[in-house]
Each structure stands twice: as structure tokens, then as C-alpha cells.
Amino acid sequence: MNFAQFFLILRARQRIIWITLVTVVAVTAVVSLLIPKTYKATASVLLNYKGVDPVTGLTLPGQLLPGYMATQIDIISSKNVALRVVDALKLADNPAVVQQFNDANGGGNVRDWLASLLLRKLEIVPSKESSVVEISFGGADPQFVSAVANAFADEYQKISVQLRVEPMRKASAYFDGQTKQLRDALEAAQSRLSKYQQEHGIVSIDNRLDVESNRLNDLSTQLVVAQGLATEAKSRQEMALSPNGAASPDVASNPLIQNLKSSLGVAEAKFADVSQRLSQNHPQYIAAKAELDKLREDLRTQQALIGSSVGNNAQIMKQREGAIRAATAEQKAKVLELNRTRDEMGVLMKDVESAQRAFDATSLRSAQTKIEGQSEQSDISVLNPATPPTAPSQPKPLLNVLLSIFFGSLLGVGLGFCAELFDRRVRSERDLVEALQIPVLGAITWNPPKRRRFGKLKPLARLGTN
Structure with missing residues (x-):
């Protein structure tokens, strides 16, 4: 099929193409106007973490640790952080939320249910060339989505401190036991030395x-x-x-x-x-x-x-x-x-x-280690807190209409070609040669007469006047 045949098919099936395009655009516009608006708030956090081995004390920059950024994203999107957000915002204490949970589930733990809902609408995007992570949350209420995004950033900051401090405290307890054992060993060694000096009368x-x-x-x-x-x-x-x-x-x-x-x-x-x-x-x-x-x-x-x-x-x-x-x-x-x-x-x-x-x-x-275990300083800092969005992130009518024009055109062309496959007609000399496998000796140019609207009603009108 050459371009001329393609153009003739499009011209012949333009009615199907236009109907499909108009239908897709109209449906897209109506749906974009009818679906509820969704707002999206984003909080940016900066990761300055340095890995410290609590036993050996060796320090390694966090960016050099394998899977460091993926680990931080998993922590942010963990159920533990989501539960802490639910408790921080006191969502489980809202009677309307509890009633909605009972109607939807009929029993269970409302905190787990709310945490699952929050994680579904949570979006975490790490930067490719920096240590900045964007925490986004979408919903129908601008104030609520900004509060949830900031709560996730704050609770992630707190849990990062907890995850860093707890190993240090365990290591501190381990070192306390080791220090006691080594002190006893030192005292025993000094006692043996003093006893030996006394037995042999050695001063110097x-x-x-x-x-x-x-x-x-x-x-x-x-x-x-x-x-x-x-x-x-x-x-x-x-x-x-x-x-x-x-x-x-x-x-x-x-x-x-x-x-x-x-x-x-x-x-x-x-x-x-x-x-x-x-x-x-x-x-x-x-x-x-x-x-x-x-x-x-x-x-x-x-x-x-x-x-x-x-x-x-x-x-x-x-x-x-x-x-x-x-x-x-x-x-x-x-x-x-x-x-x-x-x-x-x-x-x-x-x-x-x-x-x-x-x-x-x-x-x-x-x-x-004991000093590090008592430190409440976090290596995670909030770079840009989330603010209530003024414009909805979804839907975007103009973008949706533009996309519907593009995809509607593709769909119309596809339907036109499908219709052509089921009802194949001769539209050029090449189609006749390909269909009959015989040479074309000549072509008669014929232009159909233009149709006149209401052409059959004029004689009746003249007949009525006589």
C-alpha cells in the first residue's frame, strides 16, 4: 500500500474517523469534568546519613552503601511509618473514620486499615543525582494531603533517629558488659602481680x-x-x-x-x-x-x-x-x-x-557509643515542607483533551482501516491491478453530480402553486 492508497482509504472512511475522534474527545472532556479533583502535596527531605558500625566504630558515607537509597525509600513507605502517621494525626480517633471503617470491613484494626489507605496514595520519588527524596501524597482535601505529607517526613525523621540510636544503645549495653569483664580481668592481673611482688619481696x-x-x-x-x-x-x-x-x-x-x-x-x-x-x-x-x-x-x-x-x-x-x-x-x-x-x-x-x-x-x-546512643540528632532534615496545593493535580482537562485528540485520531484511523478490511473496494487503478491481476487499458474519469438538498420538494412546491 502506497501513500496514495492510504490517503484514498482515509478519505473514503473519514466519516468513521471523525465520529470516533469526536466521540473520544467528548467522552474525555465529560469524564475530566465529572471526576473529582485530586490535590497533591510534596515534602522534600535531605539525606545526610553516614553509616557507623556500632562495634568497630568505622564510618562509611551512606551514599557508598549498596542499596542505600532503596533502603530509605522502603523505610518511608513502611507500615511502621504509616502507623506512626496515623497516630500523629489521630486519624483513628475520628468517629467518622471509624464508622467508615466499620461499614467497609465490619471489624478489625482501624489503624492498619488507615495505614494501608495512606500507603496506597503515597508516592516517593528519589533524586537521581542528589540525596533529596520527595514525599508526595494525593487526596481530595488540600489541607489534609499537605498534613499527611509533612507527617510522613516528620515520622521518617524520627524513625531514622530511632533506627540509628537503638543499635547504639544495644552496642552500649554490650560494651558495658565487656568493660566490666575487662575490669575484672585487669584487677585479677594486678592482684597476681602484687601477690608475686609480696611473696618475693620485690619493690623495684x-x-x-x-x-x-x-x-x-x-x-x-x-x-x-x-x-x-x-x-x-x-x-x-x-x-x-x-x-x-x-x-x-x-x-x-x-x-x-x-x-x-x-x-x-x-x-x-x-x-x-x-x-x-x-x-x-x-x-x-x-x-x-x-x-x-x-x-x-x-x-x-x-x-x-x-x-x-x-x-x-x-x-x-x-x-x-x-x-x-x-x-x-x-x-x-x-x-x-x-x-x-x-x-x-x-x-x-x-x-x-x-x-x-x-x-x-x-x-x-x-x-x-553511649554518647552516640543518647544523641537525638537526626541526619535527615526536611528541605521543603509540604504546603496546601492551590490547583488540583488531577484531572487536567486541557492535557486530557489534547491526549484524547491524539489517541482518538489513532483510534479513528484504526477503525477506518478495520472497516476497509471488511468492505474492500476499488479506489484506484492500482487496486484493480492488485485485485484482478490484469493490466488496466484505460480509465474513465467520472465525477458524480452534486446532490441538491430539498431538490425533490421543488416540483411539489410548483405543483401546489398551480
Whole structure:
């Protein structure tokens, strides 16, 4: 079908098209004028929500949470918010509303029924590129629809605070229990540490360990010195007690030995002189010899005494070395015991420090959560409150008529084509070729005579005059 055939069909069926168009437009206009007017009020709310984990305290912007806006829309359109709106506006206390509910349902809960009716007429439109949500409500009363829209915005703001505060309060209760447990653990750790210090008499383990370590170092130094002195004393003892003891430095350097040696030398010289001049039986010879023997005996006695003295000194040095060695061993055992005590006490101190850190962190988080749980500040703010509309949102007669013209035209054209399908006629040479499948040799142009209205009544009129 080409455009010419389409135009011929429209021209032939224009009566059906015009009747359909006029009928649709007329019905639309009448219906637009007869249906009751509907008013629509809109309240805009701004969402500034930030998600906070009540346990970890991590903060995440609400816009980054998956499904954030859909969740807020579900909250606004929830039955809980609708019930709060019913209670805020005291709709269930209106006798007319209760009577209407009884007539419609015959029993049940009027609050649930009213909440369902409000949710049916509620419309929520979120912004695509911002955090603004529009809450719209439609009805026959401008004042009522604006009050309901504002009530939904207010109750959504309140319930958002409740939904944010309740987890914080539960988390606060959880942190209170954890704080009590951690406080008990800290007190138990401190008690174990104090008991350990009392049992071992520890005031300051670091200072005490430093003192004992210094003492051990001093004893070690003294032991080395004592060992050297003991070794030297033993050597001097062995030399002093040897047959060649006179060559010992202790014996040779003794003043008494030196005096005895000098006297002995004088006595030996005197005896030699006497022995040359006198016989052995002479009294001077006997006296000189007795004096010489006495000096020699005294020298041997003094050498023996000095050797004994050197031996006693060596024994004293050896005993001192043993005493210092025992003291060093005892001090070393004490230092080792202090090291073991410090290690055990270090474990207890680490337990106390760990319990203290856990208690401090939990106490800080508990205080923060408790403050957040007591906060009544809402992250939802009303941007534009709803006002009573001055013009109805429905119906819109002009728009409806324009739409009826468009759809009426489409419907008329469709009905015209349907009529053409049921009563197909030849309207051009192409239709004849397509219908008979034969070529057209010629066409006769025929224009039907114009009809005259009341043409048959004129002869009768002339006949009546004759």
C-alpha cells in the first residue's frame, strides 16, 4: 500500500474517523469534568546519613552503601511509618473514620486499615543525582494531603533517629558488659602481680637487679685479685720453706734477719780470730763459740718463724679466695634467681599492660557509643515542607483533551482501516491491478453530480402553486 492508497482509504472512511475522534474527545472532556479533583502535596527531605558500625566504630558515607537509597525509600513507605502517621494525626480517633471503617470491613484494626489507605496514595520519588527524596501524597482535601505529607517526613525523621540510636544503645549495653569483664580481668592481673611482688619481696626489680649485678661484678673483680694474691702467697711460702729459704725475699728483706746476719758475721770474725790465738779449752774461745752458735740458732729460728708467717699469709689468702669464691657463687645464684623472677614478673606485667590496654580501648569506645546512643540528632532534615496545593493535580482537562485528540485520531484511523478490511473496494487503478491481476487499458474519469438538498420538494412546491 502506497501513500496514495492510504490517503484514498482515509478519505473514503473519514466519516468513521471523525465520529470516533469526536466521540473520544467528548467522552474525555465529560469524564475530566465529572471526576473529582485530586490535590497533591510534596515534602522534600535531605539525606545526610553516614553509616557507623556500632562495634568497630568505622564510618562509611551512606551514599557508598549498596542499596542505600532503596533502603530509605522502603523505610518511608513502611507500615511502621504509616502507623506512626496515623497516630500523629489521630486519624483513628475520628468517629467518622471509624464508622467508615466499620461499614467497609465490619471489624478489625482501624489503624492498619488507615495505614494501608495512606500507603496506597503515597508516592516517593528519589533524586537521581542528589540525596533529596520527595514525599508526595494525593487526596481530595488540600489541607489534609499537605498534613499527611509533612507527617510522613516528620515520622521518617524520627524513625531514622530511632533506627540509628537503638543499635547504639544495644552496642552500649554490650560494651558495658565487656568493660566490666575487662575490669575484672585487669584487677585479677594486678592482684597476681602484687601477690608475686609480696611473696618475693620485690619493690623495684630493675633497680634491685642493677645493684645485685654490680655487686656480682665487684665480687668477681675481688675474686680475681684474691686468686692472684693467693697464688703469689703460695709461691712465697714454698720458697720460704725450701732448703734455700734464706734466698726468699721475705726472709732476706726482714730487718731482724739482716741484724742477725750482721751480728753473726761479727761473731764469726771474732771466733775466727779467737780460734787462731787460743785453744779450744780457753774460756774466750768457748764464749766466742757459744755466742756464734747462739746467733746461728737465732737466725735459723727467725728464718723458720718468717717462713711460718709467710705460710700463714698464704693460708689466709687461700681462705679469703675461698670466701670470695663462695660469695661470688652465692651472688651469681641470687642474680640468676632475680633474672628468673624478673622474667616471671615481666610476664605478669605484660598481662597487666595488655589488660589495661584492652580496658582503656573498650572504655573509650563504650563512652563514645553511649554518647552516640543518647544523641537525638537526626541526619535527615526536611528541605521543603509540604504546603496546601492551590490547583488540583488531577484531572487536567486541557492535557486530557489534547491526549484524547491524539489517541482518538489513532483510534479513528484504526477503525477506518478495520472497516476497509471488511468492505474492500476499488479506489484506484492500482487496486484493480492488485485485485484482478490484469493490466488496466484505460480509465474513465467520472465525477458524480452534486446532490441538491430539498431538490425533490421543488416540483411539489410548483405543483401546489398551480
